[in-house]
Amino acid sequence: MRLSVFAAALFLSLPSVALASVPCGGSFGSFISNMKTEAVSRGHSRANVDRFFSNARRDPAVIRADNAQGVFKKTFIDFSRAVISQNRMTNGRRNAERYDTVFDRVEREYGVSRGVLLAFWALETDYGAVQGDFNTLNSLLTLSHDCRRPDLFRPQVFAALELYERDDFDPVNTKGAWAGEIGMVQMLPKDILENGVDGDGDGRVSLKTSPADALLSGARMLRGLGWRANEPWLQEITVPSNLDWSQTGLNHERSVREWARMGVAARSGGLGSANLNASVLLPMGRNGPAFLAYPNFSVYFEWNKSFVYVTTAAYFATRLEGAPVYDARTPSPALSDAQMRNLQSKLAARGRDVGAIDGILGAKTRAAVQAEQVRLGLPADAWPTTELLNRL
Structure with a gap:
């Protein structure tokens, strides 16, 4: 599901060696031998297993790619401006027209809006142009x-x-992202087994070459992850200067009706259904862009774990459906990498759960920042500042 450096985001919060419950490590040859034994015990023929693993190799480049996660230290504004190019906007509109009947089917059968899949298609593989060149099995x-x-x-x-x-996978020639995802919207093999759709009717699920297969499979996977049909996911808003900032963030929800009573308004168009629950999302604090995150926004985190990637993908989807460029306003400067690590260390020392001390402003660090802002009587918008760092 996540190409190249984007793939790293999926794994930021997954188990480490201390939590591993399956065999790993040791000599690679012995590891492969054990994998083959397990495959046979699962009911696969010895001949098929031998052929499947015959060219197995360890790829050091995969480990290097896994360790390259600096991009997720960018702010939402920097990251979104870097990846949402005019070229991607133009090609998105062209693909929306070209595959209009496919998107009609996606919306009819799965209730996933076309902008959502167009944005993933763009960010993952540039609409299929860059699908990765790592041998998938070796990855x-x-x-x-x-x-x-x-x-x-x-x-x-x-x-x-x-x-x-x-006959849907070639262990020698199938290539994709470093983390094993395949095709235009980057799906792992298990996801393909569970959600693959033959969208073009040729009797095969070909995520690398068939946009119809890729888009319908991606939509089916989103629905399986909890996507609520025909509901919004993210919307830019304006917020009053006296909003209770401690009630913002993904860990706080209110009905759209309640947010409207508190002065939250759509920047363009109208807000979603009054009975929907939603969160006020301030990716760069109270002085930066502001969004209302609806229930479907949480499904994005099942696709990818990076806060900045998820927010960008969701916002990009709204742009592809006609939303204006967000109002960046004037957020407080972001902390440097060293400052962010220092902040995370101080928060952890106070018993706050920040996840890894990695310089990345993820959901856990944001929640910890907001809790300390409340304790110190600072505007609790979950955006770390030098003032907060100095107070700690």
């Missing part, structure tokens, strides 16, 4: 052998074996 084996997250990747190897036996 999955390398990450299964590595003891940080074998629980995630080992099942994907056996899913790929099942696809191979269906």
Whole structure:
């Protein structure tokens, strides 16, 4: 589901070696031997298993890619401006026209708005142009052998074996992202098994070459992750200067009716249904862009774990459906990497759960920042500032 550096976001909060519950590590040859034994015990023929693993190799480049996550330290404004280019906007509109009947079917059968899939299609692979050149099986084996997250990747190897036996996976020639995702919207083998759709009616699920297959499969997966049909996901808003900032953030919800009574208004058009629950999202604090995040926004985090990626993808989807460029306003300057790590260390020392001390302003760090802002009597908008750092 997540191409190249974007793939890293999925794994920021997954189990480490200490939590691994499946075999990993040791010599790679012994590891492959054990994988083959398990595959046979699962009912696969020895001949198929031998052919499937015959060219298995450990790929050091996969580990290097896994460790490259600096992009997620960018602010929402910097990240969104970097990835939402005019070219992607133009190609998005062209693809919306070209595959209009496919999107009509997506909306009819799964209730997923076309902008949502167009944005993923753009951010993951530039509408299919850049799908990754890592050998998929070797990527999955390398990450299964590595003891940080074998629980995630080992099942994907056996899913790929099942696809191979269906003649839908070539262990030698199938290529994709470093983390094992395949195709235009980047899906892992297990996701393909569970959600693959033959959208073009040729009898195959071809996520690398068929936009219809890729888009319908992505929509089916989103629905399986909890997408609520024909509901909004994100909307830019204006907020009053006297809003209770401690009630903002994804960890706080109110009905749209309540937010409207508190002075929240749509920047363009109207707000969603009055009975929908929603959160006021301030990705760069009370002086930056402001959004209302509806229930479907939470599904984005099932696709990707990075706050900045998710917010950008959701906002991009609204742009592709006609929303204006957000009002950036004048947020307080972001902390440097060293300052952010220092802040996370101080928050952790106070018993706040920030996840990893990695310099990334994720959901846990935001919640910890907001809690300390409340304690110190600062505007509790979850945006870390030098003032907060100094007060701690």
